[in-house]
Amino acid sequence: MHLEVFEAMSPYLKDCFGNPSSAHQFGRPVKVVMDEVREKIAELLNASPSEIIFCSGGSESDNIAIKGVALFNLKGKKHIVTSRVEHPAVLNTCRLLEKIGFEVTYIKVDQYGMVNPEEIKKAIKENTVLISIQHSNNEVGTIQPVEKIGTIAKERNIFFHTDAVQSFGKIPLNVNDLNVDFLSISGHKLGGPKGVGALYIKNGTSKLFPIISGGHHERNRRAGTENVPGIVGFGKACEIAKKDMESGSKYLTGLRDSLHRKLTCSVPKTTLNGHPTKRLPTTLNIGIECVEGESIMINLDLQGVAVSTGSACSSGTLEPSHVLTAMGIPHEKVHGSLRFSFGKMNTEEDVNYVAEILPPIVKKIREISPLWNE
Numbered sequence: 001m002h003l004e005v006f007e008a009m010s011p012y013l014k015d016c017f018g019n020p021s022s023a024h025q026f027g028r029p030v031k032v033v034m035d036e037v038r039e040k041i042a043e044l045l046n047a048s049p050s051e052i053i054f055c056s057g058g059s060e061s062d063n064i065a066i067k068g069v070a071l072f073n074l075k076g077k078k079h080i081v082t083s084r085v086e087h088p089a090v091l092n093t094c095r096l097l098e099k100i101g102f103e104v105t106y107i108k109v110d111q112y113g114m115v116n117p118e119e120i121k122k123a124i125k126e127n128t129v130l131i132s133i134q135h136s137n138n139e140v141g142t143i144q145p146v147e148k149i150g151t152i153a154k155e156r157n158i159f160f161h162t163d164a165v166q167s168f169g170k171i172p173l174n175v176n177d178l179n180v181d182f183l184s185i186s187g188h189k190l191g192g193p194k195g196v197g198a199l200y201i202k203n204g205t206s207k208l209f210p211i212i213s214g215g216h217h218e219r220n221r222r223a224g225t226e227n228v229p230g231i232v233g234f235g236k237a238c239e240i241a242k243k244d245m246e247s248g249s250k251y252l253t254g255l256r257d258s259l260h261r262k263l264t265c266s267v268p269k270t271t272l273n274g275h276p277t278k279r280l281p282t283t284l285n286i287g288i289e290c291v292e293g294e295s296i297m298i299n300l301d302l303q304g305v306a307v308s309t310g311s312a313c314s315s316g317t318l319e320p321s322h323v324l325t326a327m328g329i330p331h332e333k334v335h336g337s338l339r340f341s342f343g344k345m346n347t348e349e350d351v352n353y354v355a356e357i358l359p360p361i362v363k364k365i366r367e368i369s370p371l372w373n374e
């Protein structure tokens with residue numbers, strides 16, 4: 001976490017412990033600070049502060065929007081459109097809704113992980129109540145044509161939610177251009193603390209069922225005393241993101257592309273997973289033929305480098321990534337995929353270090369692979 005973020009939070013864990021819902025002298029200033037953070041978030045989205053509600057993170061934010069709309073429509077429209085490359089917070093929410101009688105269409109994507117807005121148009125039915133399409137993908141970084149999809153939803157009077165957790169603070173977002181009714185964000189993806197997030201709810205949107213019932217917090221959208229230190233830290237992270245977005249984006253794109261170039265030269269048979277240009281500055285996902293991503297990951301970990309692979313270890317088996325699979329990448333290539341994520345604290349030295357240690361690791365693993373044939 002950014003040091004400045006930590007320092008901003010610290011008083012709210014100690015002396016400024018008032019409850020923002022309390023009208024007394026200890027509560028009032030905390031509410032003021034919380035509302036200042038609403039302004040900071042709203043500014044980054046070109047929204048109004050009254051359109052921002054706080055919650056526990058990106059997952060909850062996705063849940064509030066999707067389940068909120070669905071439960072309001074239990075007796076009405078019951079069709080939802082989403083994509084095959086959404087974050088599990090969206091996908092598993094939709095799967096749960098299927099169990100209680102909703103119909104969900106999971107739109108396919110192209111080889112870059114991109115949704116075609118025409119496919120959305122085709123999927124829409126008379127009873128479609130909600131479209132949920134991510135702003136950018138967390139595994140490959142592909143940025144979706146959200147503006148076009150938003151226009152389609154708006155023309156047809158269908159609610160539109162976008163999971164912008166990966167984009168927020170990294171690339172510019174404007175809720176008016178995007179034509180969204182709901183937009184989800186999370187603190188820890190931009191250098192803020194974990195366990196805090198927010199949902200943008202367009203003013204005038206009343207057809208939303210609160211999934212956490214209780215008091216009147218957050219305009220009756222989300223009950224429960226707010227995570228004040230987390231919110232304050234989130235606000236500081238927004239402030240920094242606003243100041244640094246342009247330079248940060250250039251810097252990170254530079255590091256990302258530098259590593260990509262170096263690996264393309266030094267490791268034969270690699271491919272880029274994700275869109276070559278419409279992609280987050282922070283994400284490089286590459287497929288390396290004839291290796292197990294897990295073995296590379298373990299070797300890199302031993303040398304101090306943390307990466308993710310194209311597989312997720314669930315219930316003891318290696319599940320190939322649903323994102324890479326949806327992009328049409330064959331399973332053996334999915335298992336040989338690595339995701340590098342970049343942050344402001346990374347340097348060109350880090351890139352050089354990875355570019356130096358990765359080729360011999362790949363070479364060693366390929367030498368013992370029955371599939372590898374030089």
Ligand SMILES: *Cc1c(COP(=O)(O)O)cnc(C)c1O
Binds near residue numbers: 057058087137138
């Ligand atoms: C991380 C992430 C989430 C979940 O956010 P949490 O704050 O960890 O719950 C949701 N969507 C996307 C795209 C993410 O990258």
